[in-house]
Amino acid sequence: MIEHKPLYQAMISAVSQTLENMAFMEAMEHFNPKYEIPTDEVVCNSILINDPIQGEIKLAMSKSLLLKLTCNLFSLGEDEIDPSQMDDILNELLNTIVGLFMTNLLSDNQEYKIGLPETEIAGLPEIDASTIVWKLMTSEEDAIQIFATGASLVELK
Amino acid sequence: MNKILIVDDSTTARMVIKRCLKIIGLTDATVIEVAHGQEALDIIKEQQVDLLVTDLNMPVMSGETLISRIKANPKLNEMPVIVVTCAGNPAKEAQLLGLGVNQVVNKPVSAELMLTALEGICPELLITM
Numbered sequence: 684m685i686e687h688k689p690l691y692q693a694m695i696s697a698v699s700q701t702l703e704n705m706a707f708m709e710a711m712e713h714f715n716p717k718y719e720i721p722t723d724e725v726v727c728n729s730i731l732i733n734d735p736i737q738g739e740i741k742l743a744m745s746k747s748l749l750l751k752l753t754c755n756l757f758s759l760g761e762d763e764i765d766p767s768q769m770d771d772i773l774n775e776l777l778n779t780i781v782g783l784f785m786t787n788l789l790s791d792n793q794e795y796k797i798g799l800p801e802t803e804i805a806g807l808p809e810i811d812a813s814t815i816v817w818k819l820m821t822s823e824e825d826a827i828q829i830f831a832t833g834a835s836l837v838e839l840k
Numbered sequence: 841m842n843k844i845l846i847v848d849d850s851t852t853a854r855m856v857i858k859r860c861l862k863i864i865g866l867t868d869a870t871v872i873e874v875a876h877g878q879e880a881l882d883i884i885k886e887q888q889v890d891l892l893v894t895d896l897n898m899p900v901m902s903g904e905t906l907i908s909r910i911k912a913n914p915k916l917n918e919m920p921v922i923v924v925t926c927a928g929n930p931a932k933e934a935q936l937l938g939l940g941v942n943q944v945v946n947k948p949v950s951a952e953l954m955l956t957a958l959e960g961i962c963p964e965l966l967i968t969m
Binding site: 705774775776779782783792793796 | 850851852853855856897925926927929930931932946947948949950
């Protein structure tokens, strides 16, 4: 049996710590749980969790937030940003968030395996009964959404 | 001048590590960045590197293979190695320390974590700042 800490808090803590350390930005629960990132503004990527549980985590934010993060992290102006830098930041954010999420979730001596982040062209995923959604925002009220799917992962809720 | 080799396939991750090294005062060190273990190995064989900071999960050659190759080479095995990974937990850390890694730092890396890691293995790098 997997020993774990509460799933929801494990993710909030992972996002918060990652944004604080990487981008000096705070993250918290969104004040409006019904808020959705506009479809034409959204950028999204995903990563598979392979072991000891199976599932998929998706990270979504607006293009404007990703641009802001890229400018901050690389100390560049908007006109100097290369799209590959934005992709790289989104992937590194997801990689770090999910690594920390799994560390928060599992007991100390449990190893885990995750895949490599991939850009999602389709935008925001379809949400069904087996999807867990985290709606977060930065201190500047830019929305971040996380989606978790996969029976063995969602069972931990 | 000290030479630090950062190995990670993410330019963001390399940039964050470089920023941490700068914050803790290693502004004079020469920092070389590469994207995978094979590139790192080629550099280490050609020139003196004072500190290796590497990720684990990379294409072409993983961090674990790179570390094994370095630790198996008598000319290279004294080089201090810090692993920066998002796949870290006590079990993984023990495995890496068994391979000869000096310190394991979990992502998201911070200046404080890098300083603690460096104080433990190569304080001479910090003295020269």
